[in-house]
Amino acid sequence: MKKRYLVLILVILSLVSIFVGVKEISVRDIVNLNSSKIEVIFLSRVPRLISVIVTGASLGIVGLIMQQITRNKFVSPTTAGTEDFAKLGVVVALMFFTEAKSIEKMIIAFLFALIGTFIFMKIINRIKCKNDIFIPLVGLMLGGVVDSISTFFAYKYDLVQNIGAWLQGDFSRIIKGRYELLYFSIPMLVIAFVYANKFTLAGMGEDFATNLGVNYKVVVNVGIVIVALVSSTVIITVGNIPFLGLIIPNIVTIYEGDNVKKSIVNIALFGGVFLLACDILSRVIIYPYEIPIGLIVGIIGSVMFLYLIKRRGVYGS
16 A cells, blocks of 8 residues: 555545535635635534544554554454443443543543453453454453443433443534544554554564563553553544454555554554545435444444454465
């Protein structure tokens, strides 16, 4: 995948995204300085565009990190229970901290996501069978248990409608002032780039990484913190977008290989392109109504997940 092609596609889709929506906006409106249309662009369309790109790039990269530190191509925040623990954190925040601001809810969700990811890592470290399919199934089962707990408390405390907003990824509510938490993901992406080579070595196993002078446990812990923080900020801001962190790294590494330093930029670009294309599709498929993007990505992601399992089964484990 050539970076220049991905950048070109991203620019084209970004321009399309600006002009797609319930309120019709044309180039003439911008040229004529139509104040109401320009206000819509800067209050809604641009924040939404930034949110989509940052979310796509962030989830793609944290998916790559998860796959490296677990040495499993089918592990991601979706299949490791990270997102489910973050949602449980949201439930706890709504139960006990009703007046909490978004950043405070994000911190609680982050702590739960961090704890949940550590639990998943502890579980798989104790499992002797490291089968490619078995490990993500363990994560899905762990996530299912945590999701059931979240649902139980949501029903008990009459929070079902509130939690429903977090369960389905949706960019339609993104406006200026409601997406800025996603900026916390950007320094995490910078740290991921700095640690890229170390993540590559960590993906080769603890003994190999240690022999090359890498503190394996520190690298894994840094990766877990990045994954938990990015997942929690996305959950709080736009909701749950399943399988994105699984399919994006897999598609890119098929062409680029497992060198994180080499593939990380392409994964960020492709993540932004893929999610932006899904976002545009969600707005036009039943125009003027909108389908939650979590549903679009969930359908495509689950199909791709099955394809990757089949491909892995055919060509080796």
